[in-house]
Amino acid sequence: MTPPEEHDVLAVVSDAMAHFHKTRVGRGPVRIETRHAGQDAVVCVLHGSMTTLERTLRDQGLVDQVRDLRRTVNDEARDELAAVVAEATGRRVLTMLTAIDPHADIATKVFVLDPAGR
Numbered sequence: 408m409t410p411p412e413e414h415d416v417l418a419v420v421s422d423a424m425a426h427f428h429k430t431r432v433g434r435g436p437v438r439i440e441t442r443h444a445g446q447d448a449v450v451c452v453l454h455g456s457m458t459t460l461e462r463t464l465r466d467q468g469l470v471d472q473v474r475d476l477r478r479t480v481n482d483e484a485r486d487e488l489a490a491v492v493a494e495a496t497g498r499r500v501l502t503m504l505t506a507i508d509p510h511a512d513i514a515t516k517v518f519v520l521d522p523a524g525r
Contacts, residue, residue, distance in 0.1 A: 413443065415495075416449075416495045416496055417441045417442065417443070417449075418441075419491070419495040420441045420449055420451060420491065420492055420495050420518075421439045421441040421451065423488070423491040423492075423495075424436070424439055424441070424451050424453065424488070424516065425439055427484060427487075427488060428453065428456050431480060431484060432456065432458060432477075432480060433458045433460075434456060434457070434458045434459075435456065436453040436454055436455055436456035436514075437454050437455030437456070438453075438454040438455065439451060439452070439453050439454070440452040440454075444517070446520075446522070447519060447520045447521075447522050448517055448518065448519050448520060449492055449496065449517070449518045449520065450515065450516070450517050450518075451515065451516040451517075451518075452513060452514075452515055453513065453514040453515070453516070454512065454513055455512050456512070456514055457473070457507075457509065457512045461473045461476065461477075461509065462512075464476075464509075465509040465510065470509045470510070473507065473509040474506075474507055474509070477505065477507045477514065478505065481503070481505040481516070485503050488503060488516070488518075489503050489518065492518045492520075496520060497524070498520040498521055498524035499520070499521040499523075499524055500518050500519065500520060500521070501519045501520065501521050502518075502519050503516060503517065503518050503519075504516070504517040504519070505517075
């Protein structure tokens with residue numbers, strides 16, 4: 408089996424993240440940048456993905472609640488999202504790390520890949 412083309416892998420991951428945010432978070436991101444970070448990580452940067460509720464909480468100074476809400480959603484979907492990345496890359500995902508900056512409306516997902524799968 409030939410390894411998947413990098414562009415195809417990144418497009419599959421981006422599409423999956425957009426679909427997840429649209430269907431599970433309630434709003435798809437305005438823009439997604441997905442890249443390999445070295446040989447063993449895939450990084451997704453999501454711009455403009457906050458919902459009306461999240462923006463309202465942020466505007467009221469409740470940024471920790473926005474982070475808690477996103478952490479809960481991401482934790483619930485961790486295995487599902489990792490499976491998409493594993494299938495796209497052909498490598499096992501060791502972990503998924505997430506963060507959101509409510510002030511900038513930028514979220515990240517970092518998938519750390521098993522180096523043994525290279």
